[in-house]
Every structure is written in C-alpha cells, then in structure tokens.
Amino acid sequence: MSSLKVEPVVMDSFGIEPALVGDRRDQLSVKLTGTGDMAAAAPLGGYCKELQGEVRRLSLAAVEFDIRALYFLNSSCLKAFIAFICGLAAQGLQCEVRFVTDARLAWQKRSLTALERMSPSTVSITEKVN
Numbered sequence: 001m002s003s004l005k006v007e008p009v010v011m012d013s014f015g016i017e018p019a020l021v022g023d024r025r026d027q028l029s030v031k032l033t034g035t036g037d038m039a040a041a042a043p044l045g046g047y048c049k050e051l052q053g054e055v056r057r058l059s060l061a062a063v064e065f066d067i068r069a070l071y072f073l074n075s076s077c078l079k080a081f082i083a084f085i086c087g088l089a090a091q092g093l094q095c096e097v098r099f100v101t102d103a104r105l106a107w108q109k110r111s112l113t114a115l116e117r118m119s120p121s122t123v124s125i126t127e128k129v130n
Helices: 038-058 075-090 106-118
Strands: 014-021 027-036 062-073 096-102 123-128
Touching: 014 038, 027 038, 038 075, 062 075, 062 106, 075 096, 075 106, 096 106, 106 123
Parallel strands: 027 062, 062 096, 096 123
Antiparallel strands: 014 027
C-alpha cells in the first residue's frame, strides 16, 4: 500500500497528525491536538478535503479522528467533519468514520452526536479515558 500524501499540520495552537494503521494498513488514524478555533477551521477544512482523496486512492476502510487532545471545537471545525462525511457519501465511498473522545471531556461527545445521528451507518463515537 502506498504511503500517505497528506502531511502533518503543525500550528502554534492546533495540530493534525495522520498515520496509516491496521493489519493491512487500510485504516487512517488522524490525531487532532490543541484548539479547534477559527484559526484551525480553514486548515482542518482543507485537510478533510485532502483526506477524501486519500480514502479513494488508498481504498481505506476506516478513518479515525482521535480528538482526545482537542480542548475546543467550534462550529466551523465541526462543519469540516460534516463536509468530509458528506463528501465520502457523495463519491460513493464505503468508509467508516470513527471519533475517539475523552470521556472526561463530555462536550466532545455531545458536539459530535449530531454527526452520528446524521449518518449512523457510517459514523461512530467511542469514549476513552486517557
């Protein structure tokens, strides 16, 4: 399987770190760190658009967004996730989208529940304690 064409994003208060995982390296783990505020919205939106291409190119079975180290997520960043999920569906890509949240940060699951309801056959949320 080819290597990723998307690079990590490193900003002062926001970061994105991708990695291929799984036995067949057919899953993508995307770790988000910092603050998902207005400064992060455009980079996250562009990144999610690039990830759609990677899902298609690598025939990925799942993309997991680990947001346990994300301490804020505004509506513009949430919209980037919505666009990602809708973009996969529009392209007919069968890819599971998982979100991993920190059980101690209740706002994370609450914020993402609408995504799970929007696409219950595709989106899931798992709470973990760090």
